[in-house]
Amino acid sequence: MAMPQNILEKSVDKHVSIKLKDGRIMEGKLTGYDEYMNMVLEGTEEENDGARRRLGTVILRGNNVVSITPQS
Amino acid sequence: MAMPQNILEKSVDKHVSIKLKDGRIMEGKLTGYDEYMNMVLEGTEEENDGARRRLGTVILRGNNVVSITPQS
Amino acid sequence: MAMPQNILEKSVDKHVSIKLKDGRIMEGKLTGYDEYMNMVLEGTEEENDGARRRLGTVILRGNNVVSITPQS
Amino acid sequence: MAMPQNILEKSVDKHVSIKLKDGRIMEGKLTGYDEYMNMVLEGTEEENDGARRRLGTVILRGNNVVSITPQS
């Protein structure tokens, strides 16, 4: 079985797209996470209602994360 | 009695439809889950207000899940 | 005293109507539940703003449940 | 001091009015409750924006309860 934490682990140093509860999408390289699904992205780009913005390194609180899509 | 976790276990490697709190519906093959009902879908298609989008592998946070419908 | 968990236990294999936080009503045969009030319904029909839809088996997350009405 | 749980205990088999987070008011005989303030009502009438509906037995999730008014 593919445990969610294992999929996260395999996604480290890969590009991911993360949907937040406030509707924003954060895209960047996943460089770390913890057991609360707090995450660290690098080279992050934020997409908010079609507008894109470069943010660099971002720490995301796990309780605001809705879904994580590893980019293939 | 049909325990919710058992039904999930039986649904692994089957197609499921998952309704999220933000109204989106995620459909795909359930490949794993954990005790927080975080889930992993593969070959995921997102439906959002009638618009469909292919997302591939997706990790869903359990606290955003409203209902899970195994496809028969 | 009628403990909530006992009433649930007595409702197993009976028809129940479950109101969710997002306003949907799920009706079906309760086939199981756990200590978080996650529940399993079979032969489920969803009612959403007057529209009805057949869903079959559904797992409901307990933290989205508002009220449960066993059908007499 | 009047502990909330004691007032609940004294209200068992009495008529109560329960306000839920979604604005509905549930009135009925309180037949049981647990430590999460999940409650069981019998002979329940739901009031929603002025409309009343008979529901019979209802299990209410404690985390959706705002206030409980024992009827004198």
Place this chain on the structure above:
Amino acid sequence: MAMPQNILEKSVDKHVSIKLKDGRIMEGKLTGYDEYMNMVLEGTEEENDGARRRLGTVILRGNNVVSITPQS
């Protein structure tokens, strides 16, 4: 230092005004509370958007309480 629980303790049998998350204000004599800040009011008057209503005894769930103002 004035611990919140101590201020509550000193307010027992005094008149308090309690603001709830849904905007209602409950005024009455605080007759008890527990460690979750569930509270019991007697002789309660509810104020909702300017309309007042007498409710008698009310049990309030602590997680819906925003602020408590002891009346001097």
Place this chain on the structure above:
Amino acid sequence: MAMPQNILEKSVDKHVSIKLKDGRIMEGKLTGYDEYMNMVLEGTEEENDGARRRLGTVILRGNNVVSITPQS
């Protein structure tokens, strides 16, 4: 490092401004707090959409607090 609890401790008996989740701002002398960030203010003034009101002593539930600004 400036631990949040230490900054709170240093703010006791000082004037603070507290923003709540419902948008209200409470200003007063912080006379106490606990580990849940429940707080006690004295000589409190509430600001709500520009309208100010004197409230005296107020107990605030920590889970409704967004930010605390000690006044210098």
Place this chain on the structure above:
Amino acid sequence: MAMPQNILEKSVDKHVSIKLKDGRIMEGKLTGYDEYMNMVLEGTEEENDGARRRLGTVILRGNNVVSITPQS
């Protein structure tokens, strides 16, 4: 792997930008944080719908934080 807490630790005494659930952005020097991601900012500027305001020292409740962007 870059653990979220480590990135926070490295950001102490650096300028950060913090997005809150209510949409406000708080910018200032991060002088401390705890395990709940409560944070202390100094020299804080709040941005709310384009309006900026100087706030000085601010304690932020971790459960209202959505994302943290260390400024490079």
